[in-house]
Amino acid sequence: MNIPFNKPHLTDKEMGYISNAHALGRLSGDGFYTKKCHSWLEKRMKTKKALLTHSCTGALEMMAILANVKKGDEVIMPSFTFVSTANAFVLRGAIPVFVDIRPDTLNLDEKLIEGAITRKTKAIVPVHYAGVACEMDTIKKIARRHNLLVLEDAAQGVFSKYKGKNLGTIGEMGAYSFHETKNVISGEGGAILVNDPKFVERAEIIREKGTNRSKFFRGQVDKYTWVDIGSSYLPGEVIGAFLMAQLEKAAEITKKRIRIWRKYHKAFAELEERGFLRRPIIPETCEHNAHMYYILVKNLKVRTELLEFLQKKNILSVFHYIPLHSSPAGKKYGRKHGSMKVTNDISDRLTRLPLFYDLTTQEIDHVIKSIHTFFEKKQK
Numbered sequence: 086m087n088i089p090f091n092k093p094h095l096t097d098k099e100m101g102y103i104s105n106a107h108a109l110g111r112l113s114g115d116g117f118y119t120k121k122c123h124s125w126l127e128k129r130m131k132t133k134k135a136l137l138t139h140s141c142t143g144a145l146e147m148m149a150i151l152a153n154v155k156k157g158d159e160v161i162m163p164s165f166t167f168v169s170t171a172n173a174f175v176l177r178g179a180i181p182v183f184v185d186i187r188p189d190t191l192n193l194d195e196k197l198i199e200g201a202i203t204r205k206t207k208a209i210v211p212v213h214y215a216g217v218a219c220e221m222d223t224i225k226k227i228a229r230r231h232n233l234l235v236l237e238d239a240a241q242g243v244f245s246k247y248k249g250k251n252l253g254t255i256g257e258m259g260a261y262s263f264h265e266t267k268n269v270i271s272g273e274g275g276a277i278l279v280n281d282p283k284f285v286e287r288a289e290i291i292r293e294k295g296t297n298r299s300k301f302f303r304g305q306v307d308k309y310t311w312v313d314i315g316s317s318y319l320p321g322e323v324i325g326a327f328l329m330a331q332l333e334k335a336a337e338i339t340k341k342r343i344r345i346w347r348k349y350h351k352a353f354a355e356l357e358e359r360g361f362l363r364r365p366i367i368p369e370t371c372e373h374n375a376h377m378y379y380i381l382v383k384n385l386k387v388r389t390e391l392l393e394f395l396q397k398k399n400i401l402s403v404f405h406y407i408p409l410h411s412s413p414a415g416k417k418y419g420r421k422h423g424s425m426k427v428t429n430d431i432s433d434r435l436t437r438l439p440l441f442y443d444l445t446t447q448e449i450d451h452v453i454k455s456i457h458t459f460f461e462k463k464q465k
């Protein structure tokens with residue numbers, strides 16, 4: 086048995102849709118399947134406008150342009166996140182201001198946000214870690230009070246909810262990822278959700294190289310031209326076709342992942358009671374998508390031992406995030422506000438376990454048993 090950390094799942098529809106996209110005679114962006122994905126996402130997520138992008142990174146870059154952040158502006162975000170959250174804004178000359186996370190959800194600590202706001206602050210970027218929602222009502226209230234945008238990095242939060250609302254649809258804009266390590270995939274891929282209608286028209290322009298080509302295709306202008314800054318953020322039809330197959334199976338994929346997540350969760354309850362580890366905490370306001378199962382062990386030493394032990398058992402378990410505030414580029418382009426105590430601590434202790442659609446019962450049992458064996462041995 087050799088258990089990888091992730092294995093991309095294939096439904097039985099991707100190849101047929103791709104071949105059909107070719108037969109339809111158009112492989113560039115915004116063809117039949119891409120449009121189908123757009124309306125599927127708009128209907129399912131209840132948002133004004135969903136547009137596929139080549140990655141969540143691309144969607145975040147679009148949000149930074151749409152938010153009009155300029156050189157020297159500040160954007161509040163966690164340090165415990167993927168590089169793209171920060172990079173998207175740094176590319177516009179803005180400064181990521183890192184704020185510590187909550188010890189329970191590992192999300193941006195909403196109580197620390199207001200202290201980090203200055204005259205230069207333009208936006209708050211909540212990242213829904215492991216598909217578990219940030220405290221969005223509080224974050225939105227703070228944003229309203231200070232006239233800031235809320236831009237959600239919902240890369241891991243596709244099909245998760247906060248108080249019944251889909252993640253990515255709560256702020257002015259949201260970014261999704263369909264990278265192969267996420268729940269629903271297209272290899273590389275993402276989407277921007279434009280929830281505030283005032284950004285829709287410019288979003289289409291920025292995504293199409295700064296041209297009004299989308300309007301042209303709808304017959305609203307008789308020729309298209311360069312009207313704004315922009316880039317090529319749209320994926321080709323092969324990606325749209327692949328993604329459509331996955332979206333159609335999304336409910337089943339989520340259900341299966343939740344089953345695996347719960348199995349892990351139940352199996353580790355006793356180890357948590359005995360003080361060996363801490364399991365994820367899901368607030369009542371949140372319905373999560375089982376994007377990730379992690380455990381928090383005592384310290385870096387135990388984690389290093391555990392990862393090595395699991396590797397010997399042919400299980401690939403991995404840690405997550407060197408905090409951005411301590412990375413070379415983070416130090417150069419960002420600044421931290423206040424202590425990063427929780428971020429530093431969690432980053433040393435977090436261990437992610439294999440969780441993917443095709444994980445078998447025997448494989449799950451092997452992971453669970455191995456972790457139990459590790460801690461039993463430690464106790465002796």
Ligand SMILES: *Cc1c(COP(=O)(O)O)cnc(C)c1O
Nearest residue numbers: 140141142167169240262264275
């Ligand atoms: C995966 C991820 C991204 C980047 O997604 P891509 O689609 O690979 O660009 C950004 N932010 C977070 C929090 C992620 O987990």
